[in-house]
Amino acid sequence: MTLQRDALTAAGCQKIFTDTISGAKTSRPGLDKALEQLRDGDTLVVWKLDRLGRSVKNLIGFTEQLDHAGVGFRSLTDQIDTTTPAGRFFFHVMASLAQMERELTAERTRAGLEAARASGRVPGRKRIMTDSKITSARKLLDAGTPAVDVAEHLGVSVPTLYRWIPASTR
Template identity: 40%
Template sequence: MLIGYARVSTEEQNLNFQKDALHKAGCEKLFSERLSGIKKERPKLREALNYAKNGDTILVWRLDRLSRSLKDLIEISTFLEKKGINLRTLQEHIDTKSISGKFFFHIFGAFAEFESSLIRERTIAGLKAAKKRGKIGGRPNILNKKKKEILIKLYRKKNYTISKICEIMKISRPTLYKYTQSTIRRKEKIYS
């Protein structure tokens, strides 16, 4: 049986082209999910691996859809080999039924991990360069020091409800709690 597995990393990405390609290749069963390939726990992948039986083939669009880590790819490959399950990719034309297919599986896996490491390295270098120029990542503070002081005074006086304070300060409840968390005791009952 040919079993397909499709994965994208973010909600913005679309699974349809992978699903279409896997169906066109003849997959009888298809598993798909939206999770980073770096994450160890991918429930639908685990489901596909457990569903497959001896003699079946797992088909993926590209090897990096299976995982971005060489260690993880090797673990998956070992698991499949022990169960007598083959692995095929559409883009790299890898088929682990053959010795050369197993060889290319490991080569492409190493490239996938290398690419992932390069992206991470460039991101860290970019953040460091931005920090040296005085730019700090993340969201800017909504409240300046003066507005934060006003917020804390309003909160401590308890003359207004949380909703009213949020309305006055033009902030959301999570923002209010973020700025007042040092004054909130865990067991204090929050009034609304």
């Protein structure tokens, strides 16, 4: 965060707005506040293009809105400046490449998960409730031990205990 703030300050930004929310989210208070204050002739400067959005469609739509309002756009890390024709072209190319990279990553992740399943492995986090824990929990619950105590003894939360042993099955 300090690196980004320092880069924006060095670029001559007079006002700096921050968000801790992902660029994929549509509602970001810092960005919303910045947009409220932008006027014709201003330039919105971001540290990196992916801080603004995740899809080409959204990024292009966003910069077109800025353009209609007479506001320029600069991305420091990506060397994009939409106040020039070459900058606008470069923006579209970089946005397309960024989206392609995200799609390839998702595709590789899906392929890895399918390969894991095909080889008999269960992808994802290891089950916290093993068969022996479920058996122990059933015995303790049947003996009248409160669910809170059973969950604590097994090292799980009460909702996890009930997810594996619903009250209706006892």
